[in-house]
Amino acid sequence: MDSQTVHPAPPDIRQGTGSDFAQLSRKVADAGLMGRRPGYYAARIASVAALYVGGWVAFVLVGDSWWTLAVAAFLAVVFGQVALLAHDVAHRQVFRLRKASERTGRIAGNAGIGMGYGWWQDKHTRHHANPNHEELDPDLIPDVLVWSRNQAHASTGLPRLLGRYQAFLFFPLLTLEGFNLHLSGVRSLADRSLKNRVAEGSMLFAHFAVYLGALLLVLPPGMALAFLAVHQCLFGVYLGSIFAPNHKGMPILTGDDRPDFLRRQVLTSRNVRGGWFTDVALGGLNYQIEHHLFPSMPSPHLRKAQVIVRRHCQELGVDYLETSLITSYRQALASLHHAGAPIRQPVPA
Structure with a gap:
């Protein structure tokens, strides 16, 4: 089978006791997996910084040539790696x-790739507290797509227009996600509760000015x-x-x-199988279950933590899902198609 679970029948998602996590936390701590990895992150930051600078040097050297689009593709990957570093920070x-x-996050996010770090951090923190909760997870807001049938029934405007074919439109719409991050960061500057608004805004607009x-x-x-x-x-x-792949298509x-x-x-997260290339490309977020349980754990420790977490879930009878990357996309798209079904149904005469 392409999907791997440690329990054939998921238990009721409401059951359980708080002590289960405390026991797991002790096992992980005893294994030394919460310790920091300064050497690893120094090397990773230096590598990503070198690729970032090298990409822009290549951009200047290639100059007025259509080969510059290859540099653009390379820098797209580098920007993604900068975003992953900002995530760990x-x-x-x-x-x-x-x-x-905070300083490093703002430099990497705002100045480095034009992403509003403060806005994103607040949004991401709320996601971690309530992953895949329809009312509490900001990643499930139906601003463009609908993520559940309830949202489909209540949809209007753009979500209703796109919801009919949203599974087919999902990856094409991702081409706009970079622009959306920039716009959301700028819009967040109007929120007076945003910390360090002046610094965030200055770095954001400096990035846009230098980039353009x-x-x-x-x-x-x-x-x-x-x-x-x-x-x-x-x-x-x-x-x-x-x-x-992390949560789409999960309960x-x-x-x-x-x-x-x-x-x-x-129960709301999914892991993705793979080797070192998957770890690098996804920044360790392929161990999404372990990351959500221990968000401050250094990413190189997540692979080792997986063995402990999976065994603990098996002992508790808690469903633990791990799939290939392709299967994770297939499940996410199938979920989107299922969520949009009410919009595709004909309106009774």
């Missing part, structure tokens, strides 16, 4: 002190527009392809559906 996996984490200025300085207008489109669209597809909670912490995280 936000979860306090890299630095012990909060100030160091470089394109127009090195390339003719038409080629600059093509570079921007290829770079930003592939960046969005890469980001979406990283995050889509969706509603209302008072709030199981204990361990089950809330495990």
Whole structure:
């Protein structure tokens, strides 16, 4: 079978006791997996920074040539790796002190790739607290797509227009995700509760000015527009392809559906099988279950933690899902198609 579970029949998602996670936490701590990895992150930050600088040097050297679109594709992947680093920084996996984490996160997010770090961190924190909860997870807001049949029944406007064929439109729509991140970061600056608004805004607009200025300085207008489109669209597809396998197609909670912490995280998450290439390409988020249980665990420890977590879930009779990357996309798209079914049904005369 392509999907691997450790329990054939998932238990009721509401059952369980809080002590189950405490027992697991002790096992993980005893294995030394919560310890920091400064050497690993120093090497990773240096590698990504070198690729980032090297990409822009290549952009200048290639200059007025259509080969610049290959550089755009390369930089799309590098931008995705910067986003993954910002993710680890936000979860306090890299630095012990909060100030160091926040400063590095803003430099990587706002200045590096034009993503509003403060806005994203707040959104992502709320997602971790209530993954796949229809009312509480900001990643399930039906702003463009509908994620459940309840949302489909209540949909209007764009979600209703797209919902009929949303499974087929999902990956094409990801080409807009990079632009959406930029726009959301700018819009968040209007929120007075956003911390360090001045610093966030200054870095964001400095990124946009330098980025667009470089394109127009090195390339003719038409080629600059093509570079921007290829770079930003592939960046969005890469980001979406990283995050889509994690929760889409997994159980969706509603209302008072709030199981204990361990089950809330495990039963709504999916792991993706693979070797070192998958670990690098997905930034360790292929171990989504372990990441959600222990968000501050350094990403290189997640593979080792998986053995402990999977065995613990098996002992408890808690369903633990792990699939191939292709199967995860298939399940996510099937879920989207299922969610949009009410929109496809003909309206009674």
